[in-house]
Amino acid sequence: MLRGRAYDQVDMTAAKHQVSRGEDSRRSRAARAGIRDVAAEAGVSITTVSDALNGKGRLPDTTRSHVRSVADRLGYRPSAAARTLRTGKSGLIGLTVTTYGEEPFTFTEFAYFAEMARAATSAALARGYALAILPATSQHDVWSNVALDGTVVIDPADHDPVVAELVRQGIPVVSDGRPGGDVPVAGWVDNDHEAAVVGLLDHLAGSGARRIGLLAGAGTDTYTRLSTEAYLGWCARVGQQPVYETYPAHDPCAGAVAADRLLARPDRPDAVYGLYDPNGTDLLAAARRYGLRVPEDLLLVCCSESGVYASTEPPVTTLSLQPGRIGSAVIQLLIDTIEDRAAASAARPAAVGGRSGGGSRRAGAGHLAGHHGTAHPGPGVRPMVQRVMPTELIVRASSQPRVRATTVNQQRTPPAADR
Amino acid sequence: MLRGRAYDQVDMTAAKHQVSRGEDSRRSRAARAGIRDVAAEAGVSITTVSDALNGKGRLPDTTRSHVRSVADRLGYRPSAAARTLRTGKSGLIGLTVTTYGEEPFTFTEFAYFAEMARAATSAALARGYALAILPATSQHDVWSNVALDGTVVIDPADHDPVVAELVRQGIPVVSDGRPGGDVPVAGWVDNDHEAAVVGLLDHLAGSGARRIGLLAGAGTDTYTRLSTEAYLGWCARVGQQPVYETYPAHDPCAGAVAADRLLARPDRPDAVYGLYDPNGTDLLAAARRYGLRVPEDLLLVCCSESGVYASTEPPVTTLSLQPGRIGSAVIQLLIDTIEDRAAASAARPAAVGGRSGGGSRRAGAGHLAGHHGTAHPGPGVRPMVQRVMPTELIVRASSQPRVRATTVNQQRTPPAADR
DNA sequence: TTGGGGAGCCAATACGTTTCTGCATGATTG
DNA sequence: CAATCATGCAGAAACGTATTGGCTCCCCAA
Numbered sequence: 083m084l085r086g087r088a089y090d091q092v093d094m095t096a097a098k099h100q101v102s103r104g105e106d107s108r109r110s111r112a113a114r115a116g117i118r119d120v121a122a123e124a125g126v127s128i129t130t131v132s133d134a135l136n137g138k139g140r141l142p143d144t145t146r147s148h149v150r151s152v153a154d155r156l157g158y159r160p161s162a163a164a165r166t167l168r169t170g171k172s173g174l175i176g177l178t179v180t181t182y183g184e185e186p187f188t189f190t191e192f193a194y195f196a197e198m199a200r201a202a203t204s205a206a207l208a209r210g211y212a213l214a215i216l217p218a219t220s221q222h223d224v225w226s227n228v229a230l231d232g233t234v235v236i237d238p239a240d241h242d243p244v245v246a247e248l249v250r251q252g253i254p255v256v257s258d259g260r261p262g263g264d265v266p267v268a269g270w271v272d273n274d275h276e277a278a279v280v281g282l283l284d285h286l287a288g289s290g291a292r293r294i295g296l297l298a299g300a301g302t303d304t305y306t307r308l309s310t311e312a313y314l315g316w317c318a319r320v321g322q323q324p325v326y327e328t329y330p331a332h333d334p335c336a337g338a339v340a341a342d343r344l345l346a347r348p349d350r351p352d353a354v355y356g357l358y359d360p361n362g363t364d365l366l367a368a369a370r371r372y373g374l375r376v377p378e379d380l381l382l383v384c385c386s387e388s389g390v391y392a393s394t395e396p397p398v399t400t401l402s403l404q405p406g407r408i409g410s411a412v413i414q415l416l417i418d419t420i421e422d423r424a425a426a427s428a429a430r431p432a433a434v435g436g437r438s439g440g441g442s443r444r445a446g447a448g449h450l451a452g453h454h455g456t457a458h459p460g461p462g463v464r465p466m467v468q469r470v471m472p473t474e475l476i477v478r479a480s481s482q483p484r485v486r487a488t489t490v491n492q493q494r495t496p497p498a499a500d501r
Numbered sequence: 502m503l504r505g506r507a508y509d510q511v512d513m514t515a516a517k518h519q520v521s522r523g524e525d526s527r528r529s530r531a532a533r534a535g536i537r538d539v540a541a542e543a544g545v546s547i548t549t550v551s552d553a554l555n556g557k558g559r560l561p562d563t564t565r566s567h568v569r570s571v572a573d574r575l576g577y578r579p580s581a582a583a584r585t586l587r588t589g590k591s592g593l594i595g596l597t598v599t600t601y602g603e604e605p606f607t608f609t610e611f612a613y614f615a616e617m618a619r620a621a622t623s624a625a626l627a628r629g630y631a632l633a634i635l636p637a638t639s640q641h642d643v644w645s646n647v648a649l650d651g652t653v654v655i656d657p658a659d660h661d662p663v664v665a666e667l668v669r670q671g672i673p674v675v676s677d678g679r680p681g682g683d684v685p686v687a688g689w690v691d692n693d694h695e696a697a698v699v700g701l702l703d704h705l706a707g708s709g710a711r712r713i714g715l716l717a718g719a720g721t722d723t724y725t726r727l728s729t730e731a732y733l734g735w736c737a738r739v740g741q742q743p744v745y746e747t748y749p750a751h752d753p754c755a756g757a758v759a760a761d762r763l764l765a766r767p768d769r770p771d772a773v774y775g776l777y778d779p780n781g782t783d784l785l786a787a788a789r790r791y792g793l794r795v796p797e798d799l800l801l802v803c804c805s806e807s808g809v810y811a812s813t814e815p816p817v818t819t820l821s822l823q824p825g826r827i828g829s830a831v832i833q834l835l836i837d838t839i840e841d842r843a844a845a846s847a848a849r850p851a852a853v854g855g856r857s858g859g860g861s862r863r864a865g866a867g868h869l870a871g872h873h874g875t876a877h878p879g880p881g882v883r884p885m886v887q888r889v890m891p892t893e894l895i896v897r898a899s900s901q902p903r904v905r906a907t908t909v910n911q912q913r914t915p916p917a918a919d920r
Numbered sequence: 921t922t923g924g925g926g927a928g929c930c931a932a933t934a935c936g937t938t939t940c941t942g943c944a945t946g947a948t949t950g
Numbered sequence: 951c952a953a954t955c956a957t958g959c960a961g962a963a964a965c966g967t968a969t970t971g972g973c974t975c976c977c978c979a980a
Contacts, residue, residue, distance in 0.1 A: 163585035164966035367812040393786040583936035
């Protein structure tokens with residue numbers, strides 16, 4: 083009955099729409115169907131189509147399903163640009179990768195970034211967002227050409243201009259790694275580097291190391307700085323003279339050279355921790371050149387996410403920063419911030435007058451969060467949220483006590499998880 | 502003089518604009534500055550602002566610089582969403598990664614994807630586009646929520662529904678890897694896998710191999726299929742009985758097991774080619790377990806982009822697919838397609854009527870293209886462009902002829918480029 | 921009979937650009 | 951001196967959607 087009447091209007095309404103659009107509706111030969119076309123075809127108004135497809139408004143199920151079927155038949159897909167313009171939400175999150183050298187920002191020089199990006203993409207997708215990869219260089223050309231709901235910055239430099247610009251535009255920014263300087267991010271996620279390094283040095287000392295060396299980078303990023311400081315602090319505490327080499331992290335060859343230098347020193351260490359992913363193989367190769375047996379003459383640990391250290395000769399103990407969990411956590415944090423901020427600005431008009439209305443939005447309620455730094459009081463100005471994630475030491479043969487003699491056919495060592 | 506007069510109108514124009522916007526212009530307290538605000542502040546129309554900032558229209562330099570300075574002062578950034586809606590170009594390119602298992606699509610299981618994505622991002626950026634990572638699953642939720650100018654699909658499955666949907670929407674799609682089935686992509690880029698495998702097997706045979714084995718995947722992707730076929734063809738040609746093991750590529754442990762199986766066979770090969778990145782270390786470990794010396798008892802080559810094989814013991818010869826060049830080429834191809842298509846549709850209205858007017862748009866004029874499969878005749882329907890890229894065999898100790906006896910302190914072998 | 925109210929739907933507006941068209945004004949030419 | 955032209959700019963119409971505030975029925979109670 084209602085259906086009948088409503089759909090009897092079809093021709094009129096459709097005709098009106100067609101007229102209002104002028105006679106160039108014949109150019110719709112190969113153009114994508116818009117919401118207007120669906121409305122005309124279904125014999126309803128644009129409003130009704132929008133409501134039917136988005137589950138809003140007061141519509142009987144018959145109308146809803148009818149509109150949906152027409153939309154399906156026409157292959158209608160809402161224009162993302164128009165929706166973004168109207169709603170202010172793009173569903174896009176920027177992922178900023180730091181540019182080590184110049185042009186080709188090293189994004190996967192080490193497996194860390196790749197795994198982190200993978201997990202971040204997956205986590206964003208699960209909440210309906212997509213990820214866009216962007217360079218940290220100040221090419222604001224690209225930055226301002228894509229509508230971002232928020233941004234993740236990996237290891238931001240002190241006083242990062244890109245971050246400042248984003249914040250000025252009101253775009254939420256969270257960082258992977260503690261922000262240096264006074265970078266005004268909304269929050270960050272990082273490992274407990276101090277605890278990781280101390281734990282790992284204790285492990286080496288427990289395996290018999292008397293002088294532990296460090297192979298580190300000359301960079302100023304937070305990871306390098308915190309790890310080096312933790313190493314120096316540990317040395318001071320146990321009364322060991324620090325012995326370390328540094329090299330510019332972005333040059334792959336420099337790592338091998340530095341590893342060689344470290345083992346060539348007169349005060350050669352009997353255990354080494356390498357801060358970067360390729361250091362393990364570099365150190366292994368250097369040890370072979372000097373005739374040092376691992377772990378008999380040299381204990382080895384390196385920070386890596388790569389699986390190759392499970393089957394090197396010998397397998398190398400690695401410290402995993404768990405980039406997957408970091409990437410996931412940083413995305414959760416960012417999306418929470420985005421949605422809280424949206425809810426806050428939606429409730430703002432009422433907030434100035436009386437009660438805050440039915441603000442029943444889920445606001446970071448029961449996440450799988452471990453220990454937050456701060457719980458925010460409500461939608462509004464959140465203090466900086468900081469979240470510290472644990473690391474994992476994967477102990478393999480290269481850092482085991484020097485006991486058993488090695489046979490030719492040694493057992494396969496399964497990757498034992500520790501700590 | 503002109504300046505003086507023009508800017509004397511400021512107050513009038515500004516007032517008019519303010520009125521036209523109603524009295525709610527006070528809500529502009531914390532809102533981002535729009536083009537209207539710039540126009541009002543500079544005392545010109547929004548048309549002039551747009552023209553001045555985009556380098557269009559007929560404006561004296563004085564006006565241009567004045568508008569620019571005002572825009573800078575207000576911190577004006579054009580809304581990407583509005584611009585996209587108006588122009589139809591978003592500056593965003595989708596990069597589809599194939600989901601091996603279920604949820605967590607393995608994006609960097611192997612260094613190939615990571616390097617390819619890095620190069621693609623870099624190439625896109627250089628031409629003013631950004632990259633968005635998207636899953637190949639048919640979650641069209643996310644797909645239709647982001648405005649894409651085009652999409653790169655990595656190794657599309659036969660009859661991929663996502664690709665079909667994108668093409669139906671008129672979005673250009675190019676693929677990395679030959680598309681299976683009748684996937685209607687606009688073009689593709691791939692290695693010459695046949696030539697790569699044949700060249701590599703010849704190299705092994707030249708180093709003295711009598712029976713070459715293959716460690717392959719059970720997947721149906723084009724890479725695996727073409728490589729396996731090339732191997733079988735080569736075996737048939739030289740009259741060798743094929744000997745190979747396959748395993749599901751997405752399971753990392755399965756690789757080690759399959760490597761073990763291959764060397765445990767009664768018809769054990771004296772040389773092995775591993776199709777996937779981790780196969781090198783897996784085979785090395787398996788060889789150690791069976792007391793086989795490399796390269797004396799077993800020659801080894803694997804397909805990998807990882808640098809670790811330069812410093813394994815011994816260093817392993819690798820086949821590089823040059824993912825960086827692939828990623829760059831595939832992006833160039835896609836952007837060429839996007840911009841050609843845009844130019845074509847811009848010239849279309851005149852084409853049906855009379856002369857084409859002043860259609861002096863640049864239409865894929867002189868690109869840096871190497872050897873295309875086809876040169877397109879003009880803007881319009883391009884045939885499928887297919888581009889084949891060379892591979893690189895990096896010869897290291899693991900596949901060298903068995904001549905010299907190994908000393909304890911062997912020379913560092915520089916990564917020699919071949920072919 | 922009549923007024924209230926709810927169910928079902930629609931017109932109009934705003935989002936912030938870009939671009940087409942066109943109106944003045946002064947300079948240049950026949 | 952009249953006609954033309956180039957210059958500098960402004961008005962207004964899109965682009966395709968979401969949303970606000972109705973408007974029209976019809977039903978039921980008073």
